[in-house]
């Protein structure tokens with residue numbers, strides 16, 4: 001079980017604790033300390049789930065939530081609101097803005113992790129299952145093996161990560177920058193044509209025996225896994 005999570009929270013001790021506990025669960029965790037930075041980074045990184053604090057120094061968590069829900073590519077990312085406010089009214093306001101779940105501070109780490117995992121599973125089974133299937137392509141994460149039909153496909157480590165990432169959200173188009181951030185990591189310098197090279201290798205590896213091309217190139221946008 002592994003997903004890309006994003007924390008928006010201005011209190012660093014809470015970020016540190018959450019990050020530590022969620023990384024221990026195998027998730028990749030990025031964060032922002034205010035709303036403006038959060039929106040910018042979330043656009044780049046396209047995370048699987050967002051933990052969003054209500055009270056932020058610039059724009060409120062509610063405003064961040066509302067902003068994200070307006071963006072087509074981002075509106076389906078599940079959001080858990082974190083807040084010190086426990087009142088029913090605020091809770092309702094949070095849900096109305098599109099938050100998927102709601103945790104009141106102080107919360108236990110164990111409870112939060114359980115909610116994160118439950119929401120991930122519900123929202124995006126492909127992000128967390130050990131074996132993921134799209135059409136006749138099968139990615140076995142536990143064993144790090146990929147199959148097209150009955151046949152096992154040989155992939156290098158980067159190609160495996162690419163296909164593992166794309167299959168989380170079939171048909172969704174990812175820009176080269178999003179692929180870069182999610183597959184190579186944030187602090188790695190890779191030229192965009194390097195991404196094209198790896199995509200070409202994935203294509204060559206999985207499009208075997210005259211089977212149809214499962215990688216779609218979207219001109220000037222990026223790539224998706226598509227049938």
Ligand code: CA
Nearest residue numbers: 010053055056
């Ligand atoms: Ca806060």
